[in-house]
Amino acid sequence: MTELALKFVAKIVAGQSPESDAVSPLEAGLPFLQGNAEFGSTSPTARWETAAAPKRAEPGDILVSVRAPVGAVNIADVKYGIGRGLCAVRPTIGHSRFFYWWLLSCSEHLNSVATGSTFTAISASDIGDLRISVVDSGEQRAISDFLDRETAEIDAFIADQEELIGLLTERRDASWQSAIDSLSATEVPLRRIVDSVVDGPFGSSLTAAHYSESGARVIRLGNIGVNAFKDLDQAFIPMAYFAELGAHSVRGGDVVVAGLGDDRMPLGRAAVVPELGPAIVKADCYRVRPNRLATSSFLAWVLSAPQTRARFGLMSRGSTRQRLNTSVVRDVLVPLPSIPEQERVVAETDEVIRELDATIADAREAITLSKERRAALISAAVTGKIDVRGLA
Template sequence: MSLIKHACRVIAGQSPSGDDVTDLDGGMPFLQGKAEFGSHSPEPRYECATAPKIAPRGSVLVSVRAPVGAVNMADRAYGIGRGLAAVVPARASAVYVRYLMEARAPYLRSLATGSTFEAIAAADIGGIAVPVEPLSEQQAIEDYLDRETAKIDTLIEKQTTMIERLRERQAAVISTAVADRGDAVTLASLSQRGGFFDGDWVESKDQDPQGEIRLLQLADVGDGQFRDRSDRRVNAATFARLRCSALRADDILIARMPDPLGRACVLPSDQAGAITVVDVAVLRVDHARAVPKYVMYALNSAAARSAIEVQQDGATRQRIPRKKLGKIALPVPPLDEQREIAAYLDRETAKIDNLIAKVERHIELAKERRAALITAAVTGQIDVTTSTQSGDAA
């Protein structure tokens, strides 16, 4: 066993001045964090000619901020920000080091658990103990894992495509059900008096992990479902000081930022009393005119989504102001018909959601098997020479 820092050089990322980072246009690509990772190598969006830290080609890029432990291979030189570290092999091959880092990802995540910012330091990576085998054995491990993980990756890709097809089918069911079902009415006109507003402007300094009032995030707003993913809170004193608006059951939450832009869900009753962030618009419908579930489905239809995308311009790219959102027109049939459509779509989307959940579980199991296989191979639990010969014979 050897420490990573004795077998590799670890480079901690460092952020340049924000003015020096621009959209990618042929210069030195700059990576801020895991958001620019691809399936194997990065997909950069920015460049920076003055990046203080450079990850050379062939290094293993490791995310040191949430999600901690994710890896990519540097297929060229990259400037790297504080969200990344680069592990540059010295006594090991790059591919072998990548597999080592994938095997140690759970350990790195455990170091970040409980951390305020869910981050680790480059020194944490350098202090990992790993087996550094002779180069010939490293090559055998690489060959075995390349072959076996490729099979699993192909399976995951097929299942991911299946989920995409199911989501397309679901979107088509919704769009067909609400199309041309009544007069076109603007979204804002469906609200109660004062019932169409943005969430509250709550900064990090205003939040209190022990607060009594939940602060919902964009991540909680799903495409037709409340996702319940965040855990942010404020206390009652801050709620009063900021004059926050408490949400009610059946309020419609509309995301004013991607992805996708304009997705909507209905607030469940057990979340009543929560507040939400400013990038979520809240529609409290007039029940004499509209059924919340129906309006949610109409907002998530292809026609509404296209209309919302058109409202983006250079000044509001990837964000839609509530004023423009309120001008989106939806087909609004009589109340009884709205209820029938909403009930029908509840049934049909639930069937598809169940299928998606089953496929997602298969993907989760495949990823677990992939991770276990890598760990077993790099720690010697699998005789890759025998396994390789068996695989070749097969």
């Protein structure tokens, strides 16, 4: 099968941004896309407009993100002005829909050639140099029809699983909130019921160069679930570094709190640390050591509760992502029941919450596997590894 560089079968239009004062909220003008922030599942939804866009995409062009996340793809449904975060691919032969699927299959390769220390990026020439197999228009159409149908089924399954996750999360949080509301307890700042709150080392104190195959454990954000410690993400530093960073040490029975969050892994989630031997917390993680007024299990339970996570969100700092600092962690209000009541409420709710979390985890795994299957199917179809002509 003959291969050609993409630039020989499509026009590559590199985006260019107008002056910032020429861009305004979208009304009735030319929609403008600076990057992939407005990308949808197939086509974008613009929020801005400009009459001064130096570079424009035509309906049917494939829009490719050239800045992080590199390789995201949409189809232009109308004419757009495009900024430097995008390029438009305009096929000169063949069907746009085929080129859309083919460029989706190139995402992993584009990420491998992306460069940049602050954010990764590729150039329009990187897009133009991609090698595409030349197939006739009939086969292109057959591949497009096949992928339209097959991926629609996979996407519908993924949407169902995402809806299930939302419903299960609501049910879990409602059960949790009901238990919190049932406590006959005064609320106190967290600092009243802990001996210390310690954050992880920042900056040059702990970089990728410090890690090793063994030594002291480093507890990272990936280890902190919602009231559950996750031991799959294991990282270590040599004991010599541990001696230097001992002020950030963690021991079994401490509680670790996530100081950075997003929609999938919420800010403020907390977990009891098991016996790991020598360990420290990484940046954006906080070690909380309960005093005699609270048990470790209750502390992790109440910090992970929806009421407390909501309070963390209101108190958080950061313009792009929610972020905590030590004073916010110390000052968050939590209920303080007696030790027997702490033990009771955790015992009564823990099993229900863990069962729901396990089902949520299963649904997330199903989504991950479905996305992997989708990507493999697209790659196999556009490269001719499967013959779809009879299937479409």
